[in-house]
Amino acid sequence: MEAMVELRKVSKEYPLGKLTVRALAEMDLCIGKGEFTVVAGPSGSGKTTLLNMVGCVDVPSSGEVLIEGQPTSRLKDRARTKLRLHKLGFIFQTFNLIPVLTAEQNVEFPLLLQGELSRAERRARVREMLELVGLGALVRQRPNEMSGGQRQRVAIARALVSLPHIVLADEPTANLDTATGLTIIELMKKLNRERQTTFIFSTHDPRVMEHARRIVRIVDGRIEGDATCGGSA
Amino acid sequence: MGTLRLLAAMAWRNLWSHKGKNILVGILMLFGTFLVVLGTSVLDSIDQAMTRSITQSVAGHLQVYSKNARDPLALYGSGYMGADDLGVMPDFARVKAVVSAVPGVRAVIPMGMDAFEIYTATELDYAIERLRKALEAGEQARVDDVARRIRAMATLLREELERRKLLLSNHAEIDRQLAIIDRVRGDAFWAELPAAPLAGVEYLDTQLAPLVDENEGYFLQVLGTDVQRFAQSFGQFELVSGQMIPEGERGVLLNQKYYDDYLRNMVARGFDARRRDIEEKGKRFADDPLMRAKVERMVRQYRRVTFQLEPAQAEELAAKLRAFLPGAQGSIDELVQQFLRLDDQNFAARYEFFFDEIAPRIRLYLFNVGETLTVRAFTRSGMIKSANVKVWGTFRFKGLEKSELAGGHNLMDMMTFRDLYGLMTADKRAELAGIQAEVGLKDVGRDSAEAELFGGGAAVEQQREQAQGFDEFAGVALGGRERAQANGHFDPALLDQGMAINAAIILDDIARLEEARGAVQAALDQAGLDVQVVDWETASGIIGQVVVLVRVVLYIAIGIIFLVALVIINNTMVMATMERVMEIGTMRAIGAQASLVRWLLLLETLMLGLLSGALGAALGYWLVSSLGTSGIPAPADELIFLFAGPRLFPAAGLGNVLAGFAAIVVVSLLAILYPATIATRIQPVVAMSPRE
Numbered sequence: 001m002e003a004m005v006e007l008r009k010v011s012k013e014y015p016l017g018k019l020t021v022r023a024l025a026e027m028d029l030c031i032g033k034g035e036f037t038v039v040a041g042p043s044g045s046g047k048t049t050l051l052n053m054v055g056c057v058d059v060p061s062s063g064e065v066l067i068e069g070q071p072t073s074r075l076k077d078r079a080r081t082k083l084r085l086h087k088l089g090f091i092f093q094t095f096n097l098i099p100v101l102t103a104e105q106n107v108e109f110p111l112l113l114q115g116e117l118s119r120a121e122r123r124a125r126v127r128e129m130l131e132l133v134g135l136g137a138l139v140r141q142r143p144n145e146m147s148g149g150q151r152q153r154v155a156i157a158r159a160l161v162s163l164p165h166i167v168l169a170d171e172p173t174a175n176l177d178t179a180t181g182l183t184i185i186e187l188m189k190k191l192n193r194e195r196q197t198t199f200i201f202s203t204h205d206p207r208v209m210e211h212a213r214r215i216v217r218i219v220d221g222r223i224e225g226d227a228t229c230g231g232s233a
Numbered sequence: 234m235g236t237l238r239l240l241a242a243m244a245w246r247n248l249w250s251h252k253g254k255n256i257l258v259g260i261l262m263l264f265g266t267f268l269v270v271l272g273t274s275v276l277d278s279i280d281q282a283m284t285r286s287i288t289q290s291v292a293g294h295l296q297v298y299s300k301n302a303r304d305p306l307a308l309y310g311s312g313y314m315g316a317d318d319l320g321v322m323p324d325f326a327r328v329k330a331v332v333s334a335v336p337g338v339r340a341v342i343p344m345g346m347d348a349f350e351i352y353t354a355t356e357l358d359y360a361i362e363r364l365r366k367a368l369e370a371g372e373q374a375r376v377d378d379v380a381r382r383i384r385a386m387a388t389l390l391r392e393e394l395e396r397r398k399l400l401l402s403n404h405a406e407i408d409r410q411l412a413i414i415d416r417v418r419g420d421a422f423w424a425e426l427p428a429a430p431l432a433g434v435e436y437l438d439t440q441l442a443p444l445v446d447e448n449e450g451y452f453l454q455v456l457g458t459d460v461q462r463f464a465q466s467f468g469q470f471e472l473v474s475g476q477m478i479p480e481g482e483r484g485v486l487l488n489q490k491y492y493d494d495y496l497r498n499m500v501a502r503g504f505d506a507r508r509r510d511i512e513e514k515g516k517r518f519a520d521d522p523l524m525r526a527k528v529e530r531m532v533r534q535y536r537r538v539t540f541q542l543e544p545a546q547a548e549e550l551a552a553k554l555r556a557f558l559p560g561a562q563g564s565i566d567e568l569v570q571q572f573l574r575l576d577d578q579n580f581a582a583r584y585e586f587f588f589d590e591i592a593p594r595i596r597l598y599l600f601n602v603g604e605t606l607t608v609r610a611f612t613r614s615g616m617i618k619s620a621n622v623k624v625w626g627t628f629r630f631k632g633l634e635k636s637e638l639a640g641g642h643n644l645m646d647m648m649t650f651r652d653l654y655g656l657m658t659a660d661k662r663a664e665l666a667g668i669q670a671e672v673g674l675k676d677v678g679r680d681s682a683e684a685e686l687f688g689g690g691a692a693v694e695q696q697r698e699q700a701q702g703f704d705e706f707a708g709v710a711l712g713g714r715e716r717a718q719a720n721g722h723f724d725p726a727l728l729d730q731g732m733a734i735n736a737a738i739i740l741d742d743i744a745r746l747e748e749a750r751g752a753v754q755a756a757l758d759q760a761g762l763d764v765q766v767v768d769w770e771t772a773s774g775i776i777g778q779v780v781v782l783v784r785v786v787l788y789i790a791i792g793i794i795f796l797v798a799l800v801i802i803n804n805t806m807v808m809a810t811m812e813r814v815m816e817i818g819t820m821r822a823i824g825a826q827a828s829l830v831r832w833l834l835l836l837e838t839l840m841l842g843l844l845s846g847a848l849g850a851a852l853g854y855w856l857v858s859s860l861g862t863s864g865i866p867a868p869a870d871e872l873i874f875l876f877a878g879p880r881l882f883p884a885a886g887l888g889n890v891l892a893g894f895a896a897i898v899v900v901s902l903l904a905i906l907y908p909a910t911i912a913t914r915i916q917p918v919v920a921m922s923p924r925e
Contacts, residue, residue: 085824096819100246
């Protein structure tokens, strides 16, 4: 299987007052194309840190993170930003939509940054994505006019609009009620199936884990268990 | 393009999402731009007005004067007491030839400034003169009337001397003077008069008249120049009364402002001053103690009117005053005193009566156009020189009628000026050497020097007596060797021959001032002349600095406003950035470069700046334009000069509006510098969940 993400002996330490907290300890991990992986573990186990490393929004203290075989830890800010723009999609726990932009504009934003598509192409892609997440009718709404579930759908559409190879979702259901959370998970699974997009998301919600094909359990910055579940895939 | 549009939309919406703060910042920026447009427009207009005032009244575009000057040239005074030492340019003709050859120079006008004393007749002189005429005509009634007046004056003089006696230990001189006065007051003198009228008048002329203090010391600020060329070259020059000094004639043209302010009858001046107080300053006698005090002073000056009246005129006026002032009684003196007691109710009618009935019967000015006055100067060589100069007319600088500064110069022909300035010219030196050779005088020793000095003093005394024993001045021979040739014609070609203290240069094009200045200086240096060139602004002395000062004050005010705006904008943007850490982090995480974040903040501030700047500039432009139609009245007479007239008509140019915009853009950019740096440092990781 083609490795989308590979971590080689990745450690991450944070200073915390006079102490140093070790969030990741020499972690090795490989995630293949089209995987639907859950990173699970209790609070403070290092889930978010792991996602930050994979998402190239933070650099490891030691070790190397490879995205599609390309080492990233020595990249300059500009290059790393470009890599995020073209290869990665982000779904945040708090949705993180830009409040002054409409749903449509939020989704269009990464395409504008890429600057590769014409106005008509962008518009078509944005509509397609919003249809996909079931929000075709809400294009002109601003985030504060939408419900939590609707916002997260917009966020998913934004994460997918640039056709990223890897989508990172950090506790995507944490701020949603159970039913909405499950709908969102179903939506991500559907996209994973239909587009072969690699999904990596962190959660400590057992109901979410039920839907994962692979669960990586982390405790104290180390992988404690890495299981492939046949159930839902 | 799409990114820019999105950024603009984001910036625009961000502005609205922080409405309160941004409106405050906007108002501040609006006010700043408004002030820049208004302030620079008004200042530019003052600059232009003052340029007109100065260049077209006295200074011209450039001024040249000696490099040996100890003080800088200050055409409107240096602000210090005393006369400036400007050196001289001994050979003006040479300077003129060199300067005129420089391309772009239209005219070179010789000048020199100095202050001379002027002598005029006193009331007693006039009375003695009237007595002489009455005696000649044999009109006994007039003789008696004038005699009564002269005796009254003698009595007043006696009172004054008695007071003076109390202060002095040596009474001999005063007693001698008192004896003269008492003789004139006594009946015997007047009884003898018909028998020997000439001796009597001469006694009054030579003995009594010198006891009267001269009229208050009048100083005449003089600008010696080629008056003809001056009038042609300075656009603001305008003859008010009389005539231009004919070519080749000596004489003065008085500044109308000086003529009205210093030489006019004090009672007439008082009436006009009170009228200005009432009409222009809105004052009332009832409310203003100073105005009432001035009325009291005016009442005491009644003699300035009554002493001038012939007996018949006095009778006539007394009758009119009795009719005008119901119930008024007494002599003409008492009637005039009552008439001068002005208040709010009677002012308008009395003002009219004064100028209709009284003014035509008296001399309104110390001397009239057409008369000749005696001017005395302490020359640079230490001698005292006098000249009788004819007053040909009065002039003004258009628009600057009320300006004290523009009123400071009276024009005198250059020939007389040179005589009075008294510098030895090459010609004079040669002439003097000739005289010395003729009389066999080789050297002046210590003893003979003293004799010379005493001789000179005697000449002055004699001169002074003659000046007072005048007969319409004309034809009076002045005593002393140092007298200048008065009222003599001269060859106009001589105007350029001889010295000048400074000279005005008129250029074809004021825009090329600096270039011309350099060219003129180079030409003078090449010709080996010790002459320096300054532009009109420098030459105007302290006045030129006023506008610079006003400009500095305005810039400081604008600077402070923008500094406050800068601090507030900076603060607001820092806070806005802090509030948007998550948003900015998210943008960075999904692939926005740091530069995009910087652009976003920049765009926000620029939008706010340009929007409020446009409003401020529009407001400033509108205000300046409406002021340009109505004019800004000069709040004080001193400002008339700066405004080149009683009102300033400012105009806003594109430059002023652009200056406003430039200022606001600079302020916006400076204000955003720090918040933008903070914003670009926000890491994408902040968008993720809080660290576990």
